[in-house]
Amino acid sequence: MNTGLAVAELLWQPFARNEFMRNALLASALVSVICAIAGTYVVLRGLSFVGDALAHGVIPGIALALLFGVPGVVGAAIGAVVMMGGVSVITSRVRLSADTAIGLLFVGMLSLGVIITSRSTSFVGDITRILFGELLGVDTSDLAWQAAVLVVVAAIAFVAHRPFVLMSLDDGLARTSGFSVRFFHALMLTMVAMAVVGSFQLVGTLLVLGLLVAPAATGALLARRVSTMMLVASLCGVTSSYVGLLTSYHFDVAAGASIVFTSVYLFVIVAVLTIPRRMRGTSELPHQHEHAH
Amino acid sequence: MNGTSYTITASHLDVGHGLHRVVRDIDLHTQPGDLVALIGTNGSGKSTLLKTLAGMLPAMHGDLRVLGTRPGAAPKRVAYLPQHPVSSHTLPLRARDVVAMGRYAHLGLFKRAGSTDREIVERTMRRTGASEFADKPLREMSGGQQQRTHLAQVLAREAEVLLLDEPTAGLDIAGKAAVAEVIASERARGVTVVLATHDLADAASATAVMLLAQRVVAFGPPSQVLSDQNVRECFGFTQPH
Numbered sequence: 001m002n003t004g005l006a007v008a009e010l011l012w013q014p015f016a017r018n019e020f021m022r023n024a025l026l027a028s029a030l031v032s033v034i035c036a037i038a039g040t041y042v043v044l045r046g047l048s049f050v051g052d053a054l055a056h057g058v059i060p061g062i063a064l065a066l067l068f069g070v071p072g073v074v075g076a077a078i079g080a081v082v083m084m085g086g087v088s089v090i091t092s093r094v095r096l097s098a099d100t101a102i103g104l105l106f107v108g109m110l111s112l113g114v115i116i117t118s119r120s121t122s123f124v125g126d127i128t129r130i131l132f133g134e135l136l137g138v139d140t141s142d143l144a145w146q147a148a149v150l151v152v153v154a155a156i157a158f159v160a161h162r163p164f165v166l167m168s169l170d171d172g173l174a175r176t177s178g179f180s181v182r183f184f185h186a187l188m189l190t191m192v193a194m195a196v197v198g199s200f201q202l203v204g205t206l207l208v209l210g211l212l213v214a215p216a217a218t219g220a221l222l223a224r225r226v227s228t229m230m231l232v233a234s235l236c237g238v239t240s241s242y243v244g245l246l247t248s249y250h251f252d253v254a255a256g257a258s259i260v261f262t263s264v265y266l267f268v269i270v271a272v273l274t275i276p277r278r279m280r281g282t283s284e285l286p287h288q289h290e291h292a293h
Numbered sequence: 294m295n296g297t298s299y300t301i302t303a304s305h306l307d308v309g310h311g312l313h314r315v316v317r318d319i320d321l322h323t324q325p326g327d328l329v330a331l332i333g334t335n336g337s338g339k340s341t342l343l344k345t346l347a348g349m350l351p352a353m354h355g356d357l358r359v360l361g362t363r364p365g366a367a368p369k370r371v372a373y374l375p376q377h378p379v380s381s382h383t384l385p386l387r388a389r390d391v392v393a394m395g396r397y398a399h400l401g402l403f404k405r406a407g408s409t410d411r412e413i414v415e416r417t418m419r420r421t422g423a424s425e426f427a428d429k430p431l432r433e434m435s436g437g438q439q440q441r442t443h444l445a446q447v448l449a450r451e452a453e454v455l456l457l458d459e460p461t462a463g464l465d466i467a468g469k470a471a472v473a474e475v476i477a478s479e480r481a482r483g484v485t486v487v488l489a490t491h492d493l494a495d496a497a498s499a500t501a502v503m504l505l506a507q508r509v510v511a512f513g514p515p516s517q518v519l520s521d522q523n524v525r526e527c528f529g530f531t532q533p534h
Contacts (some may be wrong), residue, residue, distance in 0.1 A: 162400070220383045
């Protein structure tokens with residue numbers, strides 16, 4: 001009985017006693033749902049690298065904002081727009097493979113961010129905050145901002161669900177169904193950028209991809225429908241947030257990284273547990289046709 | 294037959310990718326219920342022509358109208374089956390969900406799928422045999438099951454023009470027979486079918502056959518077009534003049 005109480009105390013007491021822990025839990029739960037929605041399409045459409053590039057592309061914007069005393073999210077939003085424009089131009093106009101071109105753009109933006117931050121008198125503190133986030137410093141205005149981002153991201157996913165799913169299967173299918181692939185691809189990137197901008201304060205730009213991809217990838221392993229995948233991803237994200245925060249509190253380790261690590265660890269566990277099911281699936285996977293047209 | 298009854302009209306049409314013209318000077322006029330078989334080897338231009346008719350590639354030259362408008366402008370009335378529909382193994386979609394996507398052209402962004410849409414989905418799945426694995430995820434299907442699912446999706450649009458790129462690829466004899474039956478019943482209800490295929494047997498029942506080898510080798514009724522000389526030329530046994 002006493003042991004049970006002690007365990008319950010360990011599991012709940014950090015949040016009951018500390019407002020910063022409650023805020024952190026609420027914020028990471030909001031961000032988990034935002035990332036589960038956007039991340040589902042990132043995984044389905046194979047945009048992980050673009051998502052990573054967007055996460056790094058916002059760094060110069062945040063650095064400039066900090067330098068001029070403007071809110072970081074404003075700089076991040078501007079950085080995201082510049083990065084999306086760059087990705088769009090590169091993927092449509094440059095005769096390089098998309099991953100090479102996007103890779104160059106994102107290391108360019110990352111180095112620019114570091115150069116700008118190095119002008120700041122508190123360089124180490126600023127760059128650490130940008131790269132790894134500040135989960136335990138969340139206040140109510142941050143929560144309101146994240147709730148607003150959640151509403152917009154959910155609205156985009158609701159309105160554009162059909163073209164997004166068609167594009168996940170095949171761009172041509174979306175086009176011949178009467179949907180503009182260019183417009184809805186840009187809308188999907190906007191949604192991913194909003195998720196990045198809404199999440200970087202918590203886990204930092206370096207780790208935000210983990211929240212976008214890991215819970216959604218876990219959802220993809222378990223779900224048979226897109227809506228279920230989103231739900232599973234949300235549950236994985238919220239669970240990872242709770243476990244990560246608890247780990248961070250009791251063992252005095254970085255909170256954002258603990259959450260992301262938990263979500264990746266959860267993915268590994270589910271991937272291992274579902275190997276037998278997937279082996280059954282691959283034994284009758286479609287044969288590949290040898291000819292190409 | 295007046296001019297407005299044509300479903301596809303192409304005059305002096307050049308098709309290709311980017312700056313590369315694959316086939317020049319195509320003339321094609323189809324009416325409701327017609328079956329046009331496009332025959333040729335890989336790279337002969339069959340898929341390029343179908344994609345141009347679907348509005349996925351721009352016409353490089355000439356006039357092209359599909360159902361009286363520019364290609365791609367009537368998505369509810371034209372359905373296209375690509376050669377190898379992409380089937381990502383991460384996609385959590387069941388056969389029924391994939392077929393239901395065939396109704397999206399009619400439903401747009403906001404219209405809810407009604408009982409009629411659901412009936413159409415179930416009916417088309419029965420026609421291609423996909424109803425036997427309706428709840429199976431796409432990623433766990435065999436190649437033949439995927440092909441039946443994608444064909445059902447195309448039929449679920451209930452279009453007036455069907456553009457099918459090798460619909461029997463990966464199917465067994467029963468599957469091929471089912472596709473032939475589907476094409477016949479679609480034609481019977483006035484649907485124009487343009488079919489790209491390697492198989493000369495598919496061409497026998499066509500209204501017209503177009504033999505392609507990066508140019509139009511021959512075009513016309515099967516009895517006139519499928520001569521030994523034309524077929525040899527189409528499949529590269531002799532050099533074109």
